[in-house]
Amino acid sequence: MLDYRLVEAVAAVIREGGFERAARVLHLTQSAVSQRVKALEDQLGTVLVVRATPARATDEGRRLLAHCDKVGLLETDLAAALRPEGGSDSPGADAPGIPHVPWTTLPVAVNADSLATWFPDAVAPFLLAERALLDLSVDDQERTHLLLRDGNVAAAVSTRAVAVQGCRCLPLGRVDYLCLAAPHFAAQWFPAGLTEAALCHAPAVIFNRADEVHHQFLRGLLPSAASFDHIARSLPLHYIPSSERFVDVVAQGLAYGMIPLPQARQHLADGRLVDLAPGHSVPIRLYWHCWGLRTRLLDALTQHVVSHAQQVLAQE
Numbered sequence: 001m002l003d004y005r006l007v008e009a010v011a012a013v014i015r016e017g018g019f020e021r022a023a024r025v026l027h028l029t030q031s032a033v034s035q036r037v038k039a040l041e042d043q044l045g046t047v048l049v050v051r052a053t054p055a056r057a058t059d060e061g062r063r064l065l066a067h068c069d070k071v072g073l074l075e076t077d078l079a080a081a082l083r084p085e086g087g088s089d090s091p092g093a094d095a096p097g098i099p100h101v102p103w104t105t106l107p108v109a110v111n112a113d114s115l116a117t118w119f120p121d122a123v124a125p126f127l128l129a130e131r132a133l134l135d136l137s138v139d140d141q142e143r144t145h146l147l148l149r150d151g152n153v154a155a156a157v158s159t160r161a162v163a164v165q166g167c168r169c170l171p172l173g174r175v176d177y178l179c180l181a182a183p184h185f186a187a188q189w190f191p192a193g194l195t196e197a198a199l200c201h202a203p204a205v206i207f208n209r210a211d212e213v214h215h216q217f218l219r220g221l222l223p224s225a226a227s228f229d230h231i232a233r234s235l236p237l238h239y240i241p242s243s244e245r246f247v248d249v250v251a252q253g254l255a256y257g258m259i260p261l262p263q264a265r266q267h268l269a270d271g272r273l274v275d276l277a278p279g280h281s282v283p284i285r286l287y288w289h290c291w292g293l294r295t296r297l298l299d300a301l302t303q304h305v306v307s308h309a310q311q312v313l314a315q316e
Contacts, residue, residue: 004071009036010048011068014061015135017054025285054058059150066151068108073154073295076104081162081295104297109148109156111141113175114206116243117262119157122308126301140210141284148289154298155290156281157305164289172286173313177213178264179280180273182257189256194276197228200234205255208241213258217282229291262312286313 010111012022013033023030041048048061057065079102110119115138137147145158148167163169181190187203199218206214215232222228238255240246243263250257251272259273261281267273286309290302 003043004068006036006040007064007068009033010040010061011065013037013049013055014057014065017056017265019055020298053100057303062151068149069154070291072104072294073293073297075275076102076297077295103131103133105135106155106297106301107135107137107153109137109139109144109153109158111144111157111286112138112241112243113141113260113263114157117260118309118312119305121312122305123237123301126227126304130297130300132297132301140208141189141286142212143210143223144251145289155301156304158287159284160289161287166292168292168302169287170288170302172306172309173287173315175284175286175313176261176263176281177217177258179217179256179276180250180259180264180267181276182251182253182272183298185250185253185256185278190276194221195230196222201236203236203255204239205246205249205257207243207246208239213282213284215278217258217280220282221277221280260284268274283314 008027009022009028010187013019013135014026014248016025016183017020019030019037023033026033037049044060046060047058048064050056115136121275126132127134137144137153139147141157141159144153144156145160145164147153148158149164159173161169161171178195190198192198204214215228218231219225219228222231238249240249246257247259247263247267249255250259251267256276263275268275288302288306288309290298
């Protein structure tokens with residue numbers, strides 16, 4: 001049987017990225033946290049935390065963290081089931097008429113474009129109704145499922161259509177990415193359209209080095225693999241890892257880039273952006289992955305995210 005005081009210490013060190021910050025969160029001394037982590041490692045016979053800056057989990061530590069999160073959700077369900085019906089004004093209440101109910105943190109991975117558009121509206125009703133806190137990890141939509149697979153999060157918005165082992169996978173909808181530029185940028189760099197010569201010289205912007213949307217667009221646009229390879233080797237690129245600033249860079253005429261339609265719609269209507277390749281959007285299909293473990297909070301979060309996404313995202 002695991003001693004959950006020790007498990008809690010390991011989880012805090014991993015989440016906070018160090019022993020000192022974990023000590024502040026747990027209201028313990030740094031020495032006490034270190035002793036607890038070492039005690040659990042000795043008990044299990046394996047290293048759980050890499051002592052680096054920041055501290056990080058080993059593979060065994062990630063599995064322990066996922067286990068700890070699942071136990072926390074199950075304990076939340078149990079506490080709710082044991083709580084008297086209609087109980088209020090219990091000792092330790094946070095405010096008059098509001099019973100003291102512990103907060104539960106749900107770690108979730110989401111891509112930056114979803115976070116900048118539809119995701120906050122999807123989770124807002126859930127957060128207003130539940131005693132829940134979100135711990136969001138932001139990564140490219142092609143990589144968020146890896147955080148779920150490694151046990152770092154309980155759920156993820158991803159482009160992966162196949163469920164991660166031990167998890168559920170539900171379709172959310174489609175986001176169309178358009179190749180856009182400011183009108184004066186288009187006139188300067190693409191007076192004859194998206195020719196191969198112009199594409200080799202015009203500065204583009206992508207989110208980060210894991211972002212494949214721009215390259216997907218070029219593969220679908222160009223007549224041959226040789227043309228794509230030639231342009232890909234020459235392509236001048238800005239890397240802007242912020243959805244909001246990404247759009248600003250394009251709207252200011254500093255580069256052209258692939259922008260999701262929900263972010264682009266008003267700019268297109270205002271004439272601040274123009275579509276450089278009408279009819280050549282890149283459809284990105286999104287899915288909600290979450291633990292197969294059925295708990296009330298995780299089920300409620302899933303219901304809110306999926307139902308809202310299916311209302312606001314394009315459906316096949």
